[in-house]
Amino acid sequence: MPLPKAELHLHIEGTLEPELAFALAARGGVTLPYADTGALREAYRFEDLQSFLDLYYELMAVLRTERDFADLADAYLTRAAAQGVRHAEIFFDPQAHLARGVAMETVVEGLWRVLGDSERTHGVSTRLIMCFLRDESAESALRTLDAAKPFLDRITGVGLDSAEVGHPPVKFREVYEAAAALGLRRVAHAGEEGPPEYITEALDVLGVERVDHGLRCLEDPALVARLVRERVPLTLCPLSNVRLRAVDTIERHPLRTMLEAGLLCTVNSDDPAYFGGYAGDNFDAVRSALGLGEERLRELARNSFLAAFLDDDEALRERYLAEVAAYSFG
Ligand code: ADE
Numbered sequence: 074m075p076l077p078k079a080e081l082h083l084h085i086e087g088t089l090e091p092e093l094a095f096a097l098a099a100r101g102g103v104t105l106p107y108a109d110t111g112a113l114r115e116a117y118r119f120e121d122l123q124s125f126l127d128l129y130y131e132l133m134a135v136l137r138t139e140r141d142f143a144d145l146a147d148a149y150l151t152r153a154a155a156q157g158v159r160h161a162e163i164f165f166d167p168q169a170h171l172a173r174g175v176a177m178e179t180v181v182e183g184l185w186r187v188l189g190d191s192e193r194t195h196g197v198s199t200r201l202i203m204c205f206l207r208d209e210s211a212e213s214a215l216r217t218l219d220a221a222k223p224f225l226d227r228i229t230g231v232g233l234d235s236a237e238v239g240h241p242p243v244k245f246r247e248v249y250e251a252a253a254a255l256g257l258r259r260v261a262h263a264g265e266e267g268p269p270e271y272i273t274e275a276l277d278v279l280g281v282e283r284v285d286h287g288l289r290c291l292e293d294p295a296l297v298a299r300l301v302r303e304r305v306p307l308t309l310c311p312l313s314n315v316r317l318r319a320v321d322t323i324e325r326h327p328l329r330t331m332l333e334a335g336l337l338c339t340v341n342s343d344d345p346a347y348f349g350g351y352a353g354d355n356f357d358a359v360r361s362a363l364g365l366g367e368e369r370l371r372e373l374a375r376n377s378f379l380a381a382f383l384d385d386d387e388a389l390r391e392r393y394l395a396e397v398a399a400y401s402f403g
């Protein structure tokens with residue numbers, strides 16, 4: 074039995090495996106510019122975040138109907154559950170779909186067909202987090218929040234993703250204020266490729282409760298001290314960092330250093346179909362590459378439930394934490 078864990082940094086569009094992409098393309102009459110799944114996998118050699126995003130957005134063309142989004146969510150939850158994920162907070166990128174003529178309702182209702190019943194069907198509790206694309210305008214983000222208003226009973230929070238450098242958090246001050254006023258939780262990608270100042274800005278200007286990635290905090294000791302003091306969770310994604318060349322190799326990933334510094338780190342998969350593994354694969358990778366012992370792995374699992382947006386169901390959080398405490402490593 075795998076270690077129970079929560080996944081807090083997962084883009085549902087990044088779970089689109091090549092096989093499913095081709096199946097959805099055939100069903101929807103969409104032509105992909107790749108001969109087959111092998112040719113598509115050949116394209117999974119990324120230089121940086123942008124080179125990945127180009128392919129990530131291109132493949133979204135196959136996601137057109139509620140059924141497509143439901144199939145995507147179902148495939149993810151099946152894989153995640155097999156790797157010990159008990160709770161998943163799932164990002165989606167509505168602007169990328171709205172721009173292709175796919176309605177907010179299609180995306181949210183399609184995902185919800187599966188997420189709405191995921192505890193019973195997959196043994197995984199779920200939350201939805203709507204991300205704004207930071208390389209789009211602040212006005213577009215505000216329009217997107219407006220379009221989401223009929224669906225806020227299904228959306229727990231907002232996030233900020235896509236190309237980071239040159240798009241500082243402050244650009245989205247107004248939309249985060251509006252999201253907070255609607256009672257939405259707030260997270261943002263910061264310090265993946267962008268500088269440590271973006272992490273500080275996400276905390277101070279956007280009021281985020283967790284930082285997605287946050288890797289580059291290590292360049293600023295005062296920021297590290299603050300993140301430790303304020304117990305701000307970081308949702309790290311080790312295999313993603315290697316594939317997008319934020320770190321050279323998994324052996325050089327700073328996760329161990331970050332844990333030793335007292336940071337509240339979690340381990341997540343980001344875009345598992347593209348980066349070589351799901352949540353459990355990320356745990357396995359850091360376990361062997363960094364020589365993490367059982368208590369560090371248990372700490373990571375515990376952190377994931379402590380950082381989860383489970384405030385509306387503390388009994389469930391306690392149940393998950395008890396599962397982690399009782400877990401026996403084989
Ligand atoms: N969208 C999907 N994956 C992302 C990542 N790792 N960083 C920023 N935006 C993303």
Ligand code: ZN
Nearest residue numbers: 082234262343
């Ligand atoms: Zn991400």
